[in-house]
Amino acid sequence: MLMKFGDVESAERIFRSMKTKNIITYGAMMKGYVGNEMFEKALDLFEQIHLSLTN
Numbered sequence: 001m002l003m004k005f006g007d008v009e010s011a012e013r014i015f016r017s018m019k020t021k022n023i024i025t026y027g028a029m030m031k032g033y034v035g036n037e038m039f040e041k042a043l044d045l046f047e048q049i050h051l052s053l054t055n
Contacts (some may be wrong), residue, residue, distance in 0.1 A: 021052060041046025 001023035002011040015021070015029050026049050 003029075003035060006036060008032070008036055008038065023049070023053065026052075 002008075002014070008040065011014070011032055017024065018025060026045060030045050033045065033046045
């Protein structure tokens, strides 16, 4: 919801503070980045998914 209103910094802070992330949380963040035209950040996060979810 924060991303929808352009509050990217708060959304990132909450995402970083999450102890357990899953494909849903990653997808929500990527959708937020794309919605805010932050395509490079969305791609960077996409590339991190495999590394994070396999650990």
